[in-house]
Amino acid sequence: MADAEARQRGQAVVKQLFGQERDMSNPTAWDEITVDHLFGTIWSRPGLAIRDRSLIVVAALTALGKEPQLKRHLQGALNQGISRDEIIEIMIHLGHYAGWPAAVNGQRVARELFDELDGK
Structure with a gap:
């Protein structure tokens, strides 16, 4: 410990x-x-803000296709003030670096979370 x-x-x-x-x-x-x-x-190192680290983790989990962890960290990103539009923009950007399927899956996970949060 x-x-x-x-x-x-x-x-x-x-x-x-x-x-x-x-x-x-x-x-x-x-x-x-x-x-x-x-x-x-x-996460507590001084070189990056928690918001920045959150963006990095969302991008990495999207690229790796780790959907359960992505959903949890998307909620964390929202809690850091990262907007839904910014999250979707991350997915669009990643489509060109991590591949279309990774970005499509990431966007699906994000939209499912947004629907849950909106009570849909």
């Missing part, structure tokens, strides 16, 4: 992205790695 400061930083990033801290009452090793290292160390 990382130090208490890394855990605190990680939980702050998780809360900022997803609206609540990750439940660490009975953490698995993966929970600890995710909160303490990924969010507490990597």
Whole structure:
């Protein structure tokens, strides 16, 4: 387990992205790695804002076709003030670099999330 400061930083990033801290009452090793290292160390580095990191993760998950994780990070992107139009623009841009199928799937996941959020 990382130090208490890394855990605190990680939980702050998780809360900022997803609206609540990750439940660490009975953490698995993966929970600890995710909160303490990924969010507490990597996402907390000073070189990029959380909004920028969120854009990068949305692009990477779209390109890789990781739909469940993409949906979660799209919600995080929206929580960072990234607009729906910006998200769709990311997908259009990625179509030329990651391939049309990746962009189409990413756009579908985004639209499904938007519909859920709109109560459709």
